Amino acid sequence: MTTTVAIANQKGGVAKTTTVASVGAALAESGSRVLLVDLDPQACLTFSLGIDPEDLELSVHHVLTKGLDSAEVIVETDDGVDLLPATIELARAEADLLTRTGREFVLRSALDDLAGYDWILLDCPPSLGVLTVAALTAADAVIIPLQCETLSHRGVGQLLDTVHDVRRFTNKGLQVWGVLPTMYDGRTTHARAVLDDIAQTYELDVVQPPIPKTIRFAEAPAVGRSILATSRRHRGAEAYRGVAGWLTERAAHV
Amino acid sequence: MTTTVAIANQKGGVAKTTTVASVGAALAESGSRVLLVDLDPQACLTFSLGIDPEDLELSVHHVLTKGLDSAEVIVETDDGVDLLPATIELARAEADLLTRTGREFVLRSALDDLAGYDWILLDCPPSLGVLTVAALTAADAVIIPLQCETLSHRGVGQLLDTVHDVRRFTNKGLQVWGVLPTMYDGRTTHARAVLDDIAQTYELDVVQPPIPKTIRFAEAPAVGRSILATSRRHRGAEAYRGVAGWLTERAAHV
Numbered sequence: 001m002t003t004t005v006a007i008a009n010q011k012g013g014v015a016k017t018t019t020v021a022s023v024g025a026a027l028a029e030s031g032s033r034v035l036l037v038d039l040d041p042q043a044c045l046t047f048s049l050g051i052d053p054e055d056l057e058l059s060v061h062h063v064l065t066k067g068l069d070s071a072e073v074i075v076e077t078d079d080g081v082d083l084l085p086a087t088i089e090l091a092r093a094e095a096d097l098l099t100r101t102g103r104e105f106v107l108r109s110a111l112d113d114l115a116g117y118d119w120i121l122l123d124c125p126p127s128l129g130v131l132t133v134a135a136l137t138a139a140d141a142v143i144i145p146l147q148c149e150t151l152s153h154r155g156v157g158q159l160l161d162t163v164h165d166v167r168r169f170t171n172k173g174l175q176v177w178g179v180l181p182t183m184y185d186g187r188t189t190h191a192r193a194v195l196d197d198i199a200q201t202y203e204l205d206v207v208q209p210p211i212p213k214t215i216r217f218a219e220a221p222a223v224g225r226s227i228l229a230t231s232r233r234h235r236g237a238e239a240y241r242g243v244a245g246w247l248t249e250r251a252a253h254v
Numbered sequence: 255m256t257t258t259v260a261i262a263n264q265k266g267g268v269a270k271t272t273t274v275a276s277v278g279a280a281l282a283e284s285g286s287r288v289l290l291v292d293l294d295p296q297a298c299l300t301f302s303l304g305i306d307p308e309d310l311e312l313s314v315h316h317v318l319t320k321g322l323d324s325a326e327v328i329v330e331t332d333d334g335v336d337l338l339p340a341t342i343e344l345a346r347a348e349a350d351l352l353t354r355t356g357r358e359f360v361l362r363s364a365l366d367d368l369a370g371y372d373w374i375l376l377d378c379p380p381s382l383g384v385l386t387v388a389a390l391t392a393a394d395a396v397i398i399p400l401q402c403e404t405l406s407h408r409g410v411g412q413l414l415d416t417v418h419d420v421r422r423f424t425n426k427g428l429q430v431w432g433v434l435p436t437m438y439d440g441r442t443t444h445a446r447a448v449l450d451d452i453a454q455t456y457e458l459d460v461v462q463p464p465i466p467k468t469i470r471f472a473e474a475p476a477v478g479r480s481i482l483a484t485s486r487r488h489r490g491a492e493a494y495r496g497v498a499g500w501l502t503e504r505a506a507h508v
């Protein structure tokens with residue numbers, strides 16, 4: 001049985017991509033079969049896993065807009081996860097799909113054809129457009145990575161409005177599993193205040209443990225591997241292993 | 255004479271909004287007449303300056319898509335700058351404008367009708383879509399805020415490709431003034447290596463001084479003021495005053 005999780009937050013730079021790569025690697029490390037899907041035209045996830053998008057002829061763009069089989073596009077990575085990669089052509093997907101009836105379902109149909117994965121994680125771009133809505137429509141659950149700062153707080157309400165619409169119109173079963181505190185500096189009162197405020201205001205669970213802020217995460221993409229490979233015993237990697245465990249337990253209650 | 259500067263970088267969370275708010279406030283503090291334009295549907299700049307986008311009936315969206323006069327929409331702020339605010343309706347602007355001939359010029363025409371500003375700063379969303387292209391078409395110059403980390407490095411080439419297209423087709427005079435290192439931790443070799451690599455690879459000037467990483471920036475939007483008001487003598491505010499000075503000197507050579 002496959003669990004599909006969208007990692008979404010329209011605010012930029014809150015560690016969506018880092019979360020998908022690190023949690024994916026942690027799940028694979030503990031034996032799960034994992035597929036990661038890069039839905040950002042900037043292809044940061046693809047690049048982070050050691051694949052140069054400019055070397056790719058086929059990407060998720062062709063799956064979504066040309067009806068290509070996902071299996072023909074999926075690649076293996078050194079981090080033990082499979083990847084449905086992105087390229088800059090995906091920037092046209094929003095325009096290409098804009099007038100197509102049922103555009104929200106293009107990703108869901110593509111993933112429905114796949115078998116054999118325990119987990120599919122979807123890396124969303126920093127917007128609430130067609131690609132994010134397609135991800136929410138394809139997912140069983142959504143996790144919201146949250147940089148616990150004021151400007152991040154604003155976006156949560158808008159994201160939940162979008163989730164609400166998706167549940168009404170295109171994916172009744174979509175569950176919000178909670179917010180994941182990322183780049184978390186628990187020593188500052190600001191971060192703790194923002195986290196508490198968000199959890200209470202929107203009645204959201206908080207995924208555990210929070211991911212600590214550490215330069216090690218910025219260094220990992222430079223060698224095209226997740227932090228579990230580059231700093232395997234470091235507290236940043238350990239925290240994402242913890243999150244993988246939290247998700248596994250949460251999935252058991254679905 | 256008005257100098258219009260686009261603050262652009264499609265990577266999320268690299269301090270575009272923080273740069274526009276802080277540099278704008280610094281220029282106003284030293285006597286300039288400043289207009290800030292919020293081009294992000296998430297309206298973070300608008301919110302950062304103490305204005306709740308949900309209270310606004312009119313925004314830059316109506317200026318761009320309904321031909322409304324900017325002067326009817328511009329508001330004053332407590333930070334001494336004027337603001338052309340955004341609301342979530344701006345999310346429709348990309349779709350609304352997509353098929354309109356000359357859509358790249360909608361912002362330029364709107365700003366051409368304004369007189370009396372020394373500086374107009376344009377806060378771009380984290381994408382290379384219609385709104386960012388409109389900003390680059392309207393601007394005399396572009397500044398690229400740069401979080402000196404690997405994933406930020408990737409985007410610079412793509413952004414410069416877009417700038418190249420704009421210079422060919424819609425704005426011959428657009429100048430790239432350089433990269434501004436933001437959230438800079440000069441103690442790490444990673445940050446310095448990424449900065450040097452980008453400056454050399456793309457032959458870009460580096461705006462001075464770099465902006466240091468400090469939690470004070472995250473706290474300012476909570477009270478709806480720029481850091482020059484909330485931490486006026488702090489090194490973060492001083493750094494942005496320095497950048498305002500750098501820009502003033504740079505504008506004199508245009």
Ligand SMILES: Nc1ncnc2c1ncn2[C@@H]1O[C@H](COP(=O)(O)OP(=O)(O)OP(=O)(O)O)[C@@H](O)[C@H]1O
Binds near residue numbers: 182213217219266
């Ligand atoms: N826990 C952390 N500590 C320090 N740096 C981090 C951490 N997590 C991620 N980063 C770094 O922060 C930057 C932003 O992270 P990332 O690209 O994953 O965010 P994102 O939400 O996917 O951004 P975008 O909105 O552009 O897609 C990257 O340079 C990344 O390496």
Ligand SMILES: Nc1ncnc2c1ncn2[C@@H]1O[C@H](COP(=O)(O)OP(=O)(O)OP(=O)(O)O)[C@@H](O)[C@H]1O
Binds near residue numbers: 149379468
């Ligand atoms: N020098 C700094 N030190 C620490 N935090 C900072 C600094 N500059 C900005 N920040 C914080 O980092 C976060 C991202 O900044 P900001 O929203 O300005 O980036 P952005 O590029 O406009 O993001 P987006 O791509 O979502 O528009 C905000 O919470 C902001 O308050």
Ligand SMILES: [Mg+2]
Binds near residue numbers: 016018044045124
């Ligand atoms: Mg990302």
Ligand SMILES: [Mg+2]
Binds near residue numbers: 270271272294298299
């Ligand atoms: Mg912004």
